[in-house]
Amino acid sequence: MAAKTFARRVAGVWREIVGVVVSTGAANDGDIPALDATGRLHTSVMPVGYGADTKVVVASEALSAGNLVNLYDNAGTINVRKADASVEGKECNGFVLAAVVQGGNATVYFSRLITGLSGLTDGARYYLATTPGGLTATPVTGVGTVDQYIGKATSTSELTFEPDDYVVKAS
Incomplete structure (x- = not known):
């Protein structure tokens, strides 16, 4: 990908300056941000309190990018596993965007778009x-299964994450 540049006059001379995609903090004071490969600003250039609603949790099983996940108490420690509509207790609480080993x-992630999916029907x-x-x-x-709305496809590869409360089916 080509660098994102702009012109700035420095000490009376026009110079080509590269925009900052990922901020390292105070060292980037005064720099102008550039959009990343997804066409969005990286969370590192956003003010404190803005950005994705996330929590880092130990995975009790291997997870793939885009998996819907369930947070649960594993002997007093919060863990994450794949969400599963087959049985009550594994409802969807969030999703992961990157693969993780057990x-x-x-x-x-608890809000935003689930990206990197495939085969969705837009809308x-x-x-x-x-x-x-x-x-x-x-x-x-099916008896004992979980009916839970997750969200709506905004393209063939993205889904808005808006999980609803779930219903355990009686029949």
Whole structure:
């Protein structure tokens, strides 16, 4: 990708300056930010309090990028695992954008877009699937399963994350 540059007059001479994509803090005082490869500002250039709502949690199983996840108490310690509509207690609380190995630290997102997905129908509603960590375009049915709305596709690869309360099906 080409560098994002602009012209600035420095000591009477015009110079080409590269915009900052990722801030290192005070060292970038006065620099002009540039958009990243996704066309967005990196969270490091945002003021404190702005950015994704996340929590870093130990993964009790391997997770793939885009998995819907469930936070749970594992012997007094919060852990994260794949959400699963097959059974009550594994409802969706968030999602991950990066793969994590079992025992690794997962960054769990609680709001924003789930990116990097594939095969979605733009504008379609999606629900928690009985495939652990997955989505389905059809609400889940069956005794003891969990029917939980997750969000709406904004493209074939992105989904707004707006999980609803879940319902445990009686039939």
